Amino acid sequence: MTKTIMLIHGAWLNAKGWENWKARYEAKGFNVVAPDWPHDDGEPAELRANPRKALTKFGPKEIVAHYEREIAKLPEAPILIGHSAGGVFVQHLLDKGLGVAGVAIDPAPTPGIGIPLTAAISALPVLGDPFSGAKVVSMTKKFFAERFANGLPRDMVDEHFNRYIVPTAGKIYWDGVVSGGAGPITWNSKTRAPLLLIGGGLDLIAPASMTKAMYNKQKRAASKTEYKLYADRSHWTCAEPGWEQVADFALDWAAANARAGNVSSIHRAA
Amino acid sequence: MPFITTTDGTEIFYKDWGPREGQAIVFHHGWPLSADDWDSQMLFFLARGYRVIAHDRRGHGRSSQTISGHEMDTYAADVAALTDTLNLKGAVHIGHSTGGGEVAHYVARAKPGRVSKAVLVGAVPPIMVKSDANPAGLPIEVFNGLRAALVANRAQFYIDLPTGPFYGFNRPGAKVSQGLIDNWWRQGMMGAANAHYECIKAFSETDFTEDLKKIDVPVFVSHGTDDQIVPYADSAPLSVRLLKQGTLKAYPGLPHGMLSTHPDIVNPDLLAFVEGKKIEGAD
Numbered sequence: 001m002t003k004t005i006m007l008i009h010g011a012w013l014n015a016k017g018w019e020n021w022k023a024r025y026e027a028k029g030f031n032v033v034a035p036d037w038p039h040d041d042g043e044p045a046e047l048r049a050n051p052r053k054a055l056t057k058f059g060p061k062e063i064v065a066h067y068e069r070e071i072a073k074l075p076e077a078p079i080l081i082g083h084s085a086g087g088v089f090v091q092h093l094l095d096k097g098l099g100v101a102g103v104a105i106d107p108a109p110t111p112g113i114g115i116p117l118t119a120a121i122s123a124l125p126v127l128g129d130p131f132s133g134a135k136v137v138s139m140t141k142k143f144f145a146e147r148f149a150n151g152l153p154r155d156m157v158d159e160h161f162n163r164y165i166v167p168t169a170g171k172i173y174w175d176g177v178v179s180g181g182a183g184p185i186t187w188n189s190k191t192r193a194p195l196l197l198i199g200g201g202l203d204l205i206a207p208a209s210m211t212k213a214m215y216n217k218q219k220r221a222a223s224k225t226e227y228k229l230y231a232d233r234s235h236w237t238c239a240e241p242g243w244e245q246v247a248d249f250a251l252d253w254a255a256a257n258a259r260a261g262n263v264s265s266i267h268r269a270a
Numbered sequence: 271m272p273f274i275t276t277t278d279g280t281e282i283f284y285k286d287w288g289p290r291e292g293q294a295i296v297f298h299h300g301w302p303l304s305a306d307d308w309d310s311q312m313l314f315f316l317a318r319g320y321r322v323i324a325h326d327r328r329g330h331g332r333s334s335q336t337i338s339g340h341e342m343d344t345y346a347a348d349v350a351a352l353t354d355t356l357n358l359k360g361a362v363h364i365g366h367s368t369g370g371g372e373v374a375h376y377v378a379r380a381k382p383g384r385v386s387k388a389v390l391v392g393a394v395p396p397i398m399v400k401s402d403a404n405p406a407g408l409p410i411e412v413f414n415g416l417r418a419a420l421v422a423n424r425a426q427f428y429i430d431l432p433t434g435p436f437y438g439f440n441r442p443g444a445k446v447s448q449g450l451i452d453n454w455w456r457q458g459m460m461g462a463a464n465a466h467y468e469c470i471k472a473f474s475e476t477d478f479t480e481d482l483k484k485i486d487v488p489v490f491v492s493h494g495t496d497d498q499i500v501p502y503a504d505s506a507p508l509s510v511r512l513l514k515q516g517t518l519k520a521y522p523g524l525p526h527g528m529l530s531t532h533p534d535i536v537n538p539d540l541l542a543f544v545e546g547k548k549i550e551g552a553d
Contacts, residue, residue, distance in 0.1 A: 112410055
């Protein structure tokens with residue numbers, strides 16, 4: 001009967017990226033928390049102007065541990081919804097027995113998944129630099145427009161980039177792609193909560209083929225596991241026009257399949 | 271230069287040296303190389319009266335740089351197109367690394383009478399990637415690392431691989447051959463980046479277990495124990511167990527690229543096997 005939702009952001013973003021989802025879910029009567037990754041808290045414009053060196057200390061392992069601590073602070077077990085690297089962390093947290101249901105939207109490569117060419121090309125700004133593992137990396141607006149938010153109308157690119165994009169640590173990529181991330185995931189888990197994987201047909205960062213490959217591994221688990229494809233959506237699916245459909249589908253699925261009975265009543269904003 | 275054209279219009283380059291009536295030996299190169307990688311073996315067998323044939327896999331060497339077909343089913347179909355065109359009978363197929371996977375996949379499907387024997391050298395079967403069924407395999411992150419390096423700077427990556435692990439030149443006391451390193455780079459850069467990228471999945475994630483079980487002809491499995499590309503323990507001994515008529519020989523301390531670094535040691539055993547003689551030190 002949980003009324004608590006935790007939203008987990010991915011690389012290049014912070015909690016601010018969830019502002020619309022948070023408001024929408026709160027209007028439905030849920031308690032919503034969206035913790036930042038360590039050292040990602042603050043205004044994106046300010047973070048871009050002064051990238052924090054401390055980010056280089058935090059890879060997937062450290063960030064998952066951080067969210068474990070955040071979950072422990074909550075009054076009840078939450079629904080976990082994550083995007084991109086956040087979608088990977090959701091899978092790790094579920095694997096640790098946390099959360100009553102999980103949604104991984106456009107998840108980045110989890111340990112155990114081969115990266116398709118599109119994702120490798122998108123990772124070039126980071127993985128193309130052998131020293132980036134120890135660096136804080138900034139995204140260019142061009143990259144944001146062409147690969148990250150290719151589903152966003154051109155006239156909204158400036159506004160979204162300025163409002164949401166933050167620097168990220170190369171360590172996230174290097175640890176995630178070539179060092180085993182936060183450790184292996186038990187694909188055939190008998191115990192993890194239900195999981196929905198959402199992929200985007202136009203996603204150039206985490207291509208739908210990769211989401212599907214993840215689903216093919218996750219569906220070996222005992223509990224319900226589903227895959228949902230939005231054929232015309234990019235990696236920016238949580239903020240590009242029509243994000244509400246994704247947000248509602250994710251929550252409805254999670255609420256309907258959450259552990260410990262279903263959420264009894266979803267208060268719709270009148 | 272001779273080519274065959276496959277049903278999807280791909281041109282496959284091949285070499286075909288020696289007497290037409292001689293015993294045919296077909297060589298299958300590894301990733302991301304070409305038929306040229308077999309010089310040491312092709313000259314050796316040519317000098318002994320054999321007919322030696324080697325092709326460039328699609329997307330490699332001089333063959334077409336196709337957008338698709340970079341997986342084992344198509345690789346094996348391309349080989350079948352070649353052996354059909356040449357109408358080979360009782361050929362011996364020798365594959366190195368990825369080429370060993372191609373040999374297993376082809377021989378398991380070959381028309382009756384086409385193949386008499388096969389050899390897997392430093393070959394990828396049964397399967398490289400780690401899983402519940404293959405706990406001693408390499409984690410997928412290793413292959414993601416190869417992919418990332420290829421995408422980031424293929425030209426440099428193709429220097430680093432032969433300079434280090436491929437030939438064991440990173441081992442203390444190794445006798446480094448700059449020629450081998452340069453030739454590896456040359457062959458690699460002749461091929462297509464997309465084909466090489468997709469081929470990583472083909473060689474690491476294809477499960478050859480059923481192929482190996484199906485093969486009826488004698489197979490010689492030859493592998494260096496210091497193979498830093500296809501680790502010995504998770505490949506050769508497991509393949510031999512699955513084969514009906516498998517013979518294993520481990521070469522202590524030899525590297526993945528032993529066909530080029532130690533042809534004086536490896537070639538006589540290949541010859542013995544082709545001639546149906548006992549291979550010294552094999553079990």
